[in-house]
Amino acid sequence: MFRLQGSKVLAVDMTGDAVKAKNGSMVAYDGQMAFKKLSGGGEGIRGMVTRRITGEQMTLMEVKGQGTCWFADRASEINLVNLQGDKLFVESSNLLATDSGLRTGTSFTGLRGASQGNGLFTTTIEGHGKAAIMSDGPAVVLRVSSQYPLTVDPGAYIAHQGNLRQSFQSGVTFRTFMGEGGGEAFQIRFEGDGVVYVQPSERNSIAGDV
Helix, strand or coil, rough: CEEEECCCCCEEEEEEEEEEEEEECEEEEEEEEEEEECCCCCCCHHHHHHHHCCCCCEEEEEECCCCCCCCECCCCCEEEEEEEEEEEEEEEEHEEEECCEEEEEEECHHHHHHCCCCCCCCEEEEEEEEEEEECCCCCCEEECCCCEEEEEEECCCCEHHHHHEEEEEECCCCHCCCCCCCCCEEEEEEEEEEEECCCCCCCCHHHHHH
């Protein structure tokens, strides 16, 4: 049902089923489609409340019908993730669409959310199906194993999945090493077994001021 046309447009073929997508990301469709705005970005009251507390203002829409719908957002690169009953953690600003077999919700992330100024919660996606996540430039998928933990700049982090533990390290950033100055005050360390998606461009953050 999900397929890429180029690297920056997602085409979704529907036969009466539905998808959730970032509000305003639809660029074209054929056939018969119905659109409904969803509040909160998460499932039920908890998702709405946590979004309101954190101020993330993540807004999704539901698209249902017969035909093909095309989605894109600010010429971002689109990456398809196939979930087989596992859970994907993704920054809300990097989520483009999920199919009807997946549930969206929220998860407490603590310090990392606070350091980024994006709130204390991140978006979770779980179930069986495909999700489309966005990156500023081609995303890189990095493997984490017990022998090889991974440290990531929070501005470049997009998503992760697998049996991973997060910890947060304060100190200088990679850019500080290069004499750029400023930047995030924290790094994210992943340990365990899984994958982490990063982008080759850092989103704006207030972490350096926290």
